[in-house]
Amino acid sequence: MSNIFFWRKKREEEKAEANQSDAASNSQDLVATELPKRNSKAGIRSLFSRVKFDLESLEQLEEILIQADFGVDSAESIVLEVKKIAKTQGAQSEAELKTILAGVIRDKLATGNRELNLTSGKLPYVILVVGVNGVGKTTTIGKLATWLTQGNWKVVLGAADTFRAAAVDQLATWADRAGVKLVGPSSEGQDPASVAFEAVEYAVQYEADVVIIDTAGRLQNKTDLMDELSKIRRVIEKQAEIAEVLLVLDATTGQNGLVQARAFAEAISVTGIALTKLDGSAKGGIVVAIQNELAIPIKLVGVGEGVEDFAFFDPEEFANGLVA
Amino acid sequence: MFGNLSDRLAETFKALRGKGRLSAADIDGTLREIRKALLEADVALEVVKNFISAIRERALGDEVSASLNPAQQVVQIVNEELIQILGGEARKLRYGKVSPTVIMLAGLQGSGKTTLAGKLAKWLKSEGENPLLVAADLQRPNAVDQLKVLGQKVSVEVYSPEVGSGVGDPVKVAKDSIAHARSKGNTVVIVDTAGRLGVDQEMMNQAKKIRDAIKPDETLFVIDAMLGQDAVNVAKAFEDGVGISAVVLTKLDGDARGGAALSVASVTGKPIIFSSTGESLDAFEPFYPDRMASRILDMGDILTLIEQAQKQFDEQSALEMAEKLAKENFTLEDFLEQMQQLRKMGSLKSMLAMMPGAGQMRQQLDSIDEKEIDRTEAIIRSMTPVERTNPKVLNGSRRTRIARGSGMSVTDVNSLVNRFEQAAKMMKTVAKGGTPQIPGMPAGMGGVVPRKRPKDSKKKTGSKSGNPAKRAAQEQARANGSGSQESGAGSAFGIGN
Known part of the structure; x- marks a missing residue:
């Protein structure tokens, strides 16, 4: 994330400063900011904590990968590649093989743009957060909001999960913690699309930099609920472009993760994945299959319940962590 | 594209259907397919291995070759083994010898504990019990509010002396709730606890303290049907950490293949006793191993229906x-x-x-x-x-x-x-x-x-x-x-x- 700048609106005091030093005033009233760094290293546990990894146990590699939720097909293809590379390189030692494995996994995850789309300068950036029940959507939003606020961004949260009991309260607590404005339903069970609309409307009026919309968890095989997402998208787009549709995926999820990603991608054109609960014993190997099949980049990882427990996904770090 | 484990097995068995005689090669080919199907259904690898070897042993035995329809016999064996792993006979909720019966819910974050607490309370009411819900998840923001709303919906009292969202001592809340239930004449106490990771030692210790304070008659381990291979580690961690008496499977209304049910049942040896099948508070039913096995084998869940x-x-x-x-x-x-x-x-x-x-x-x-x-x-x-x-x-x-x-x-x-x-x-x-x-x-x-x-x-x-x-x-x-x-x-x- 080093040299990427995110463009937000200038605050009044910044405008004043810019006027004083004429040289720096670019015609726009946007300012490039670097947002605080986050680190995910704590989150990843090695595949090989209990197993030795050498040429003999290469056969077992497939099983090890399966146990990390890579799935049978991905596991098979990774093993084949590792074997091929090991053969051409004449690799023998554990260290060499691990480097090769890490490289194969990294390459599978390194495609696509993993930056958050907060660079276009078209404000407010709308981030829509979707996923099945219980994956950590609301928590992820809380963390994102805090992070953006720390970068002096003006954030609005839209509580469009009007279904689950107390979901709005839960988001409100996060909004309080981050010190940002929350737009929620004015009556119980209000149509989520209308809440999303009002949140974006408010963000436009209030000249916010970002508006993050929380949605109700929905299982991807419920057609009517998936259709609701398209409706939410349509009403938002009446007022602002959607910068980012984040699919939140629980790292403990197995092969159904791919089915989830497929369904959500089809329903609402997902632009990135937030992989949560990576601080547990789960490895989230299904993301390899997701990236391979759907080319949806993993953008964020969640590594705890604390407000700062998230990071930008780094394939290199992830792969190295897995084989460490 | 296969919808789920049932479909995979259905596909596998199609090839066997109508065969008069099975060769060892037939059986091996089938077992390979079953292995892959089970892995794709998120059944944990070690469980799959044991399962396959049990099937192989029986499939090569006399009962198959002597049967009129060997393919059907293999199906029967798979079905029986599935039922066995899933816990054999259906087990009922265990009530305590003295009132109130204490039920503790434990599990990972987002597995559906709080929603389940509401459903369980509703079901217990319909069984003639007088349940009390206890808000001992003081971790997740507004989990207490969520339980209160659910309690209101099912007209069950919620014991919630703490506001939660990081404030309050869950051990004390859980402990005090028992005395509260006694004084109010509640017959069952359902203690909702915070979601926790198996590797989080501190939180597991807290769960243990809650357990020791309330001595539950049932410690229900709540898992969702989408859980992957990690089910094994998580189940072991909870079994070692708090000790679980039974399992509840949630989000069964999704299209996840639900292999975690097999993994957890197999690793812990604990029965799955309830399943949760939708967002409505009625979407809750006892878990019947034989029916689940039939469902996995695509024979439909006729009895439930x-x-x-x-x-x-x-x-x-x-x-x-x-x-x-x-x-x-x-x-x-x-x-x-x-x-x-x-x-x-x-x-x-x-x-x-x-x-x-x-x-x-x-x-x-x-x-x-x-x-x-x-x-x-x-x-x-x-x-x-x-x-x-x-x-x-x-x-x-x-x-x-x-x-x-x-x-x-x-x-x-x-x-x-x-x-x-x-x-x-x-x-x-x-x-x-x-x-x-x-x-x-x-x-x-x-x-x-x-x-x-x-x-x-x-x-x-x-x-x-x-x-x-x-x-x-x-x-x-x-x-x-x-x-x-x-x-x-x-x-x-x-x-x-």
Whole structure:
């Protein structure tokens, strides 16, 4: 994330400063900011904590990968590649093989743009957060909001999960913690699309930099609920472009993760994945299959319940962590 | 693309179906497929390995080679082994010797504990208990509020002395709740706890302290059906950390293959006792290992369905319906009545998903428009009693009138009548004990055909398991007859459908 700048609106005091030093005033009233760094290293546990990894146990590699939720097909293809590379390189030692494995996994995850789309300068950036029940959507939003606020961004949260009991309260607590404005339903069970609309409307009026919309968890095989997402998208787009549709995926999820990603991608054109609960014993190997099949980049990882427990996904770090 | 484990196994067994004799190679090939299917269904690797070796051992034994229909025998073995892993006989909730019975819920974040607490409370009430909900998840923001809302919805008191969201001591809340329940005369206490990771030592210790403070009669480990390979580690961690007495499986209404159920049951040896199948607070039922195994094997969850139906169906009208079925004079009138009965039972889709062969119709099921029922109802309601009992009188001018009366087109009326005739034909076949042929199962038909299947299938399951030899003979006869008798939405391997 080093040299990427995110463009937000200038605050009044910044405008004043810019006027004083004429040289720096670019015609726009946007300012490039670097947002605080986050680190995910704590989150990843090695595949090989209990197993030795050498040429003999290469056969077992497939099983090890399966146990990390890579799935049978991905596991098979990774093993084949590792074997091929090991053969051409004449690799023998554990260290060499691990480097090769890490490289194969990294390459599978390194495609696509993993930056958050907060660079276009078209404000407010709308981030829509979707996923099945219980994956950590609301928590992820809380963390994102805090992070953006720390970068002096003006954030609005839209509580469009009007279904689950107390979901709005839960988001409100996060909004309080981050010190940002929350737009929620004015009556119980209000149509989520209308809440999303009002949140974006408010963000436009209030000249916010970002508006993050929380949605109700929905299982991807419920057609009517998936259709609701398209409706939410349509009403938002009446007022602002959607910068980012984040699919939140629980790292403990197995092969159904791919089915989830497929369904959500089809329903609402997902632009990135937030992989949560990576601080547990789960490895989230299904993301390899997701990236391979759907080319949806993993953008964020969640590594705890604390407000700062998230990071930008780094394939290199992830792969190295897995084989460490 | 396979919808789930049932579908995978169905595909696998198709190849075996009708084979008179299985070679070792046949069995190995099948086992490879089963292995892959189970892994793709998220059954943990170590569990799969044990499972496969148990099947192999039995499949190579005498019981298979001596059987009339070896393929069916393999299916039977897989079914039995699945049931065994899933916990054999259904186990009931264990009540304490002295009131109140204490139930503690534990599990990962987002597995559905709080929602489950609400459902459990509602169910206990219907069982005549007087439950108390205890808000001991003081971690997650507003988990306490969530439980309060749920308590209100099911009219159950919620003990929530702390506001939560990081404030308060869950051990104390849990402990005090027992005295509170005693003073209020509650018979069951349900303690909702914070979600925690298996590797989080501090939080596991806290769970242990809660357990020691309340000495639960049941410590229910809540997992969701989407859980992957990590199920094994998580289950072990909770078993070692708090000690669990039974498992609850949530989000079964999704399309996840649910292999975690097998993993957890196998690793902990603890029974799964409840399953949670939807966002409505009624979407909660006891877990029956044999039914789950049947479901995995795509034999449909007929018993569950019948039980749900029994709750709603007026018994008298059900009896009359059965008589009509036997006499084969099933009319549009009955059709409408059944549709209305079904309506009462809740979401049509979740009902249909329990039907045998539903795995193969999953795509169609997902695309069912529940409005279709409204439309069908409108059409039937626009018919005269004579037309409803005898659709044969429906000539062109009658159809035009019905279309106008129901706000539909004549084509819609025609297609309804066609579907009804097909269904009626199928039912006659079933009533005679034959296997229904369901051609193509068009999407619109999804709302029609299975409606009659609870009864047929009940009958058929009975007759079939009672006489496997006859079944095998039928199978054989069919195989010898026309080669293209495979029905589009038929069962996996000729059982239960």
